[in-house]
Amino acid sequence: MELSFIGYEAFSLVLLLFISMIWYIQHRKEVLTQWPLLGSFPSLLHHIHHVNEWSVEVFLKHCTGSVVLKGPIYSKLEYLATCHPNNLEYMLKSNFVNYPKGPDYKEKLDILGDGIFNIDFGLWLEQRKIAHSCFRSYDFRSFIADTNRKVIGDKLVPLVAHMARQGCTFDLQDLFLRFTFDTIMIILFGRDPECVSLKFHPNKYAQAMDDALEAALYRFAMPNSLWKFMRLLKIGTEKKLADAWETLDLMMSESISLTREDILKGVEGHNLLYMYLKSQRVERNDLSKSGEKFVRDNMLNFIFAGRDTTASGLSWFFWLVAKHPHVEAKILQELRLACMKKVRNKWPCVFDSDDLRSLTYLHAAVCESLRLYPPLPLNSKGAVKEEILPDGSITRPGMQIILCFYAVARMPWVWGDDCSEFKPERWISEDGTLDNQQMSKFFTFSLGPRTCIGKETAINQIKLTAAALLYNFHVQVLDSQSVSIKPSLVLHMKNGLLVNIKERVNW
Numbered sequence: 001m002e003l004s005f006i007g008y009e010a011f012s013l014v015l016l017l018f019i020s021m022i023w024y025i026q027h028r029k030e031v032l033t034q035w036p037l038l039g040s041f042p043s044l045l046h047h048i049h050h051v052n053e054w055s056v057e058v059f060l061k062h063c064t065g066s067v068v069l070k071g072p073i074y075s076k077l078e079y080l081a082t083c084h085p086n087n088l089e090y091m092l093k094s095n096f097v098n099y100p101k102g103p104d105y106k107e108k109l110d111i112l113g114d115g116i117f118n119i120d121f122g123l124w125l126e127q128r129k130i131a132h133s134c135f136r137s138y139d140f141r142s143f144i145a146d147t148n149r150k151v152i153g154d155k156l157v158p159l160v161a162h163m164a165r166q167g168c169t170f171d172l173q174d175l176f177l178r179f180t181f182d183t184i185m186i187i188l189f190g191r192d193p194e195c196v197s198l199k200f201h202p203n204k205y206a207q208a209m210d211d212a213l214e215a216a217l218y219r220f221a222m223p224n225s226l227w228k229f230m231r232l233l234k235i236g237t238e239k240k241l242a243d244a245w246e247t248l249d250l251m252m253s254e255s256i257s258l259t260r261e262d263i264l265k266g267v268e269g270h271n272l273l274y275m276y277l278k279s280q281r282v283e284r285n286d287l288s289k290s291g292e293k294f295v296r297d298n299m300l301n302f303i304f305a306g307r308d309t310t311a312s313g314l315s316w317f318f319w320l321v322a323k324h325p326h327v328e329a330k331i332l333q334e335l336r337l338a339c340m341k342k343v344r345n346k347w348p349c350v351f352d353s354d355d356l357r358s359l360t361y362l363h364a365a366v367c368e369s370l371r372l373y374p375p376l377p378l379n380s381k382g383a384v385k386e387e388i389l390p391d392g393s394i395t396r397p398g399m400q401i402i403l404c405f406y407a408v409a410r411m412p413w414v415w416g417d418d419c420s421e422f423k424p425e426r427w428i429s430e431d432g433t434l435d436n437q438q439m440s441k442f443f444t445f446s447l448g449p450r451t452c453i454g455k456e457t458a459i460n461q462i463k464l465t466a467a468a469l470l471y472n473f474h475v476q477v478l479d480s481q482s483v484s485i486k487p488s489l490v491l492h493m494k495n496g497l498l499v500n501i502k503e504r505v506n507w
Ligand code: HEM
Pocket: 116, 117, 128, 131, 302, 305, 306, 307, 309, 310, 313, 374, 375, 376, 379, 380, 443, 444, 445, 446, 449, 450, 451, 452, 453, 454, 455, 457, 458, 459
């Protein structure tokens, strides 16, 4: 009797395995597999290391702008991933109030605390107003322009000239991360951490930021219970995040206390922390205690916002330009004209914000590169009320909505059959001016009330850096390397960008 029961169990197991195998063979070639009981979760985890490229395949294969992904049946995980421009526009702009980031977002990005990225409604509006008034102020804008000029002209260009003379191969992405870190730290705290230097000393803060961003990506893909369990055990990406958190907190408290000391000594400043403390109307004697967490959270948000994104934008831009010599030639032609107008014949030549106005083709090339490689490729939202989106998809409270900015640029029905090509010309209208119509389907800086506050700062910094480096040097990307996307919330290159640099002596 017992034997036949075991025999029955074994038979059922073999049958189950057989059915699973047949099912697997039938479905293994699908881009997105809906597993019995487990939903799309195994597919999502399997593809998480290249989630952006995978999202393009999924949307193209399913010929749609939206797909629903479900977690295992025991979990409440349900995603709506969409790259339909009408949906994106609707959620980010027209019906923005129904699509806050939601508490789930803040839990996953807890390292950012109550900073502007993480909060919604009244609290967000208050912080947005403070940030907006700083970024609009003449003094702060001049301070940013001045910082850009100094960091590019006095540090970046001389270092690149040195590398060119040495003839050594180096990682351009690493250099850009150092450069944007120095710049953002000067803008925020008025202090130069001197990461752009001949010593190339290891940057533990950069590593900490990379680890935090990688851990955050995995949190977005996993059921909450799983990453919380990993956090409890301090293993994997959660262990890296805990260490990164400690390192970044230390950096923040050092930077904040140094700036506070300056203010207490009466040193006038134009940096963002100085403006934030002033905008809180903190009494001078109170500066040592006031708003510790408020300041820490906001400044850390700005470091994440300003360093990684701009460095990513620069790295992909240089890679694309190196792969498209005809684009490089057109940019150089424009730069040469700009230089001639100002009668600049010394080497190296560094451009300033005034020059940028005449550089239409460079602007188009930068937009085109940011379209194809948006530094923040995904965005996440929650829904307050159930609604039907413009493409007919339904959003429900509790659902996580993923806005796929990387994928939208690669949909032929949005950007045309040549959508995957690097073509700055698509941004220029027949009369040679910039074609602003493209902006309605350009989501790289988001849209609506939460549009990136640093958009102008970032574009200017990329253009000024590109102009200075391309005009003075020839950047040759090593053909032997494989350039791919790193699994992270920011679109970095997995193995960096190895280049050789030569001075352009013939100008
Ligand atoms: C190429 C560079 C950049 C790109 C592609 C970019 C992109 C974005 C995107 C997509 C958002 C919306 C994020 C969301 O809603 O979750 C955003 C928000 C934001 N960005 Fe940027 N950004 C860049 C550079 C900068 C810089 C240089 C700064 C400041 C120094 C900055 C400050 C911010 C802030 C404060 C927000 C939050 C706005 C809010 O929630 O109201 N960004 N950015």
